[in-house]
Amino acid sequence: MALSSFNRLQWDFKKLKSKGMKTSQKRLRVEDSRPQAWIAIHKNRQKTYKDGSEETIYLKDGQEFQIELYNPTQSPVLAKIRLNGNYISDRGLILDPGQRWFLDRHIDSDKRLMFDTYEVENTETNAKAIVKNGMVVVEFYPEIAKTSTNWGGITWTTPSYYDGTSTPGIYYTNTLGNYTTPIGNSISGSLTTSNASAFYNCSLDASNTIETGRVKEGAKSDQTFVEGSGNFSSFYSWSDSIKVLPISRKPMTSDELRSYCHECGTRVKKQSWKFCPNCGSKF
DSSP: OOOOHHHHHHHHHHHHHHTTOOGGGBOOOOOOSSOEEEEEETTEEOOOEEETTEEEEEEOTTEEEEEEEEOOSSSOEEEEEEETTEESOSSOEEEOTTOEEEEOBOSSSSEEEEEEEEEEEOOHHHHHHTTTTTEEEEEEEEBOOOEEEEETTEEEEEEEEEOSSSSOEEEEEOTTSOEEOTTOOBOOSOOOOSOOOEEOOOOOOGGGEEEEEEEEEEEEOOOOOOEEOOOBOSSOSEEEEEEEEEGGGOOOOGGGGSOBOTTTOOBOOOTTOOBOTTTOOBO
16 A cells, blocks of 8 residues: 555655654754645645754755645635735735645736846854844734624624724624624724635845845746635734745765756656656757
């Protein structure tokens, strides 16, 4: 009987350890019970490395990629994305239970996700300036189930998030536009909710430079979304952070002596191969 993907990864990991490989240089991320995100190329999940406390992958200049999103929970979640330190949209992507999605584009633009590199002087000041370059952060917000109660003959429904006072939190609202605290005390101020619209489903000295890169817009994408809505928490419960760095800064390890496709990362098992069997790129 074939091994499950989970058991196969565990088996591969143990086999690598038995050969004396330094597992501290990379981590085999196994899917678990929480929503997760990875970087993929042509739906081929890329290997991640440990750079201090950060998970890091390496891409070449102008390389387009996808963000693989997966929701293994039993409830919908809202995924919001930050690139280079900034949210790419006020809206997010709703992932139904068990849904996997390969996002290849920006949300508010139909341009693909692309990694663009450039060089800067290797100084302490510039190190601080480029610290958010290439950062891909995905935040997952859980769905809040609606509940209702009856006060004074009026049906009040939760959730709605109110942050107009010194004690923000979840409050009840009704169809008249009124709102109150869970214990019925009246408050004043403006009401904000998490029920917003969401998508469903110059020349430098080369000896003293460092290559960096930012996620930018690439070619036009044909990926589309369907409008949807939902009630999600105003605070995320899970997040994944991945640092994208130029391929020139990739450390060489013993297993890197093997050949891999420069486009999708598929291992070249035969020297006679002229094209990648996965993406068709020429070697």
